[in-house]
Amino acid sequence: MARRIASALAFSLAGLLAVFAQGLLDASPREAPDPRAFGVYAGALALFLWALRQEPAWLEGERPIAPSASPSIPGRPLWAVLSLGFSALAFLESGGNRFRLLGVIAWGLAVAAWLAAWWDAPLPRWPREGWRVRGWHLVLLLVLGLGISFRYWDLWNLPLDVNSDHAEKLLDVRDVLNGEYRIFFPRNTGREAFQFYLAAATIRLFGMPLHKFTLQVGTAFIGVLLLPALYLLGAALWGRHGGLWTMFLGAVASWAVIPSRVGLRYPFLPTFAAWSLAFLIRGLRSGRRADFLGMGLFLGIGLYGYSPFRGMIAALPAAFLLVWGIRRGWRTAEGWRQMRDFILGMLTALPVLAPMLRFIVESPEMFFYRLMTRVSTWEKPIEGNPLWILANNLRRALLMFHWTGDEVYVATIPLRPMLDPVMGALLVLGGVAAFGWMIRRRDPVPLAALAAGFVMLFPSAYNLSFPRENPSTVRAAGALPSVLTLAALVPAMWTAWWGRAGARRWLGWGIAGLLVLTLIRLNAVRVFETYAQSYCRHVLNASDAAEILRGFYAGGGPPTNAFYVAYPYWFDSRLIGMWLGDLDWPYTVWYEDLPHGVARHRRVPGPKLYLVHPEDEATRAVLQAAYPRGWWAWRPRSHCDGLGIWVFHVPPDS
Template sequence: MNEPSILDYLKSKLGMTDGEKIDFPRDDFNAPAALYEAEETLGTDSKPEIFQPSNLLTGGFPWRSLLALLLALMGQSAFEPPRHSGGAGIILFFAAFIALAFAYRYKEWRLPVLRDDEFPLDDLLFRKKPFFWALPFMLVAFYTFAGNRFTFFNLFLWLLSLFLFIWSFWQSDISLIERVQSLKTFFQQRDWRINISRWTLLVLAVSATVLFFRLYQIGEVPAEPFSDHAEKILDVYDITQGETKIFFERNTGREALQMYWTLFVARVFGTGLSFLSLKLGTALLGLLTLPYIYLLGKEVANRRVGLIALFFMGIAYWPNVISRVGLRFPLYPLFVAPTLFHLLRGIRRQSRNDFILAGIFLGLGLHGYSPFRIMPVVVLVAIGLYLIHKQSRGTRQQIIIHLLILTLFSIIIFLPLGRYALENPEGFSIRALSRMGGLGEDSLKIFANNLWDGARMFNWDNGDIWVHSVAGRPALGVVSGALFLVGVALLFVRYLRAGHWQDLFLLLSILLLQLPSTLSIAFPEENPALNRAGGAAVVVILIVALALDGLLTSLRSRAFRGLGNLIAWGVTIFLVAFSLNQNYDLVFNKYAENYRTGAWNSSEMGQVIKQFEQTYGQTDTVWIVPYAHWVDTRLPGVWAGIPNRDFALWPENLAESLTEDGPKVFMTRTNDQVALAELARLYPNGTLSRYTSASPLEGHDFMIFSVP
């Protein structure tokens, strides 16, 4: 009888064989104890592939892996501006992939092993009484959501129906009374013991670093608001005036979640209806994404992968910038991460509860940022891929029923917005449809070009939108960009060899989550866009973490204990330090400066308004004369604490100011000769002065015409 090979063993572990499982007894090998100590110290939920004792038979120093990493880093560095050398980068990456192929061949660099599937049978029972009580409450709530308004009554009915549906379908071995009793017992304990391990310290260090990167200089970076911020603040102001809308129709329409969240943040932190409230609110939303990034990495591989993913997601320039700009952008990855986590875990564990939670997060995401509307397609693709692969054998009927449960809960959560969409289909969809445009004869060609540009955004060019990117550079840094391509290659090869649906899904999900950007056929210059492709960052960073975990595992296990650990620590420190330095520079230097170049200095005009109010006790006689492609005349009022006023007075209407008594101030652009001449004619006793901006950028000065 032939001895089983490593491939036979892996196929057995992945469920690719119909026979009995193959196992290698641990005691049959003289593997270094350090390998198992490392596993316990770092903590894994499933042993990475390199930890299998059979892999140690090949032995040897992993120089091929280190060479592949070095060449990939050099290749990604060549793609960085200002060098931006495509030819050199492609050659270096080609060489890196050759070295990677040899590293893979000699089992040096492999991805962590997928977690084992579980196959519990769902009895498909549910509690009928709460289910049939929930139905009328849901229908009445749907009816009362008419008129685009949240009320206490319809919110109560909506949440009550949700509670009853959860009660009906949720599976639990512990009753609610037992859970409450256990919590009561816990809090009644006189002493609580906290166990602080090396892993705990590592998690705390990573968390502190991430908090620094996400909240440092939140008041200064980015520096100034622009028109979209004015629209958001007006929407939040509307809520304070009792307009509790489901969908805010100003400026082609916005989902409601950010508006209510911003008002909550403004009141909790005392920041008022301000630019800071918007930025602090979205920065916190970005931070709320990170626990699920960790859980997703842990679900796909192990907790090391989860922590690595959390670290890179926390410090990376791409998710950091879209989280601190003060718009709805971070709501896309915020709900992609938990939806994917519960979906993947629900499929692996055949867990009805995870499908319920995936449906809830799917529905919530639809209230956040319109690009998330692609997520139902992503869910269907995931289920479809699972059903056509052999991993679903014996569970297909059950998984379809679980999908129906997921759909039910997403519809319940979507109910208010669904009612608005039925009443106002054009208002609900105009923003997305305006980007797609009509289906002309060039549409397919434009879409193909958009797909190509979208695929290149991670390693080559993330677009030219100054609001949320550093124009003309890759979306990823040197380290994450190199590891991403390596991870994609390893995932692709593993799928070809093992045929596991999840590997293929991770690769396809990136393209799917980019569709809100790549479908911008009417405005192809807006693609790629880091905001509308923000959901893809979740999977991209996950692949980065998978690749790095595989490398570090190889380094720790391929040489004798001291040298292996030393090299692993050295590579880790180098990659971490390089990433920290580059991402700090990208966010707090390059992005901050580029943003200042594009934004107007409305804060300084706000200071003029505040000074006038402090002197004269009113602002009714302060105006800003609009000029094409200049400052939004609503924003200075935001800085002055007047979020609901537009200070605009057009040149042709300047004479209307004569009806106002008392001192007056007019602010104009320096080259607006028409307005200045009209003011001089209307107010011959007025005085003209130039406000010299603190910004060294040309065009940021403005004129102040004062009337005593």
């Protein structure tokens, strides 16, 4: 008994020391980490290893959750032939970068026929006795509700203003609403289609406007879909407690929450990476072909989401082959059967991708343009040895969870670690615990998650032409599911161990509850305070410009008499139009053309208004000379410190 108590105390103290060490790293400058952090981390790891050695039951935990294995069922050749035929029809009907009704019907039938050809598991059925809601189900619903709250709370205002990428996306959504059903959207260097059809459906179904908020509602929904996938993944790796903790970390982690609120395609990457990886792990556990088919299905769907997801084409085989090799799958008939089923799973993505494959054949340069501008000299020369740049990029990407950070303000806290100090500490301890788990249980399956996570750092690290863009919060987000499952292992071990401790389990669950509240608080501050303030200071306040214009219109000013004087790196006029309900709002004058524009404006009767950049002294001089009776008003930012707007009012009789 004394040994168990000592082990529990050492386990707890190791966690506290790791959090303290991570806090030192988090607070250290980005140029050089605080060396004290490494000493404290070493002490934490020594205590943690001692606790595991004293009480090996920490690593026993629960049995990972996996569906029961199915008997080997041969394929159904007729359905496979039908799938190939429908896939060919979908491919042929997708020419010219367009979805067409016949091609879409053939596309759906191709996917359904392929699944019917190889499915080897019972279909889900409603239980005869009905669903019984248990306490565990209520806990899962509570975590799901927490994740929904983090993604939708005050979504209109955070973020309020947006950037030119959103304007480009809204134009693509408008194209869909106008009947241009593209497979791949060429605007803004090329984009996959999923988000645009989701936003168009949101507008059609719920009557929402063509607005940045509509984009945010859709991406927040994709962010919510991440959570059940994380439960499946964590449960398949570590058991029921592992699934719950992985889902909880995904519900609150700022790295998962912030990108899903921005309104861009970012959350499509971690969400579909989690779903495809979860089914791979389930397949490695159960040997069921159906799980590998699910893996391939989500692989194909994810390739319509966000281009860095293409890394999963390499990550899934790397993860499978690592485990298959350790198991020496080539020595057994079961190993070769699992290899065949994995290959069938990967091939499942092909009918899902039939329209995309037609576009790739027709326009490979457009499909690969974004990738090639990062790994080659298409846009900019590579400055240095590519291998050295790649190695340095990988080093920085591996450090992004604890020390380095992304400098882009849009979807992260600039130059801060991706994880909060507590989650960062859990990741370090969880990595050690994962290797202990694999050695004690002789279970190589967690290596699949590790391998997939490492490979999915490459969409950020392979940026050879623009290495400052690495590490990227959003391009490396394919590693998020693996990171969260590792971080979830230590609290899962804690709650599973205390769950067997009889009356004393309430002590363990009390400490776990304190951890839950701490993580909620830390990440709420990161998302709703730190990120909100940082984002507001960096983003341009087009909403303020639109509010000034609406005030002018409400006071009787003609819409044709209010102008935005465009200046380098200032507002995208389409965003002003978005706030006014017209993406094509036409009253923009480039500052260099203003002298000619004023000559025309003076012939138009009525009051006038001009929005001018604070540093545009030339425009101020031109307007004051043209309208001597005009007067200036300074409009500061509405929601935070930052760049304001000079407003020039021209009375009607000028």
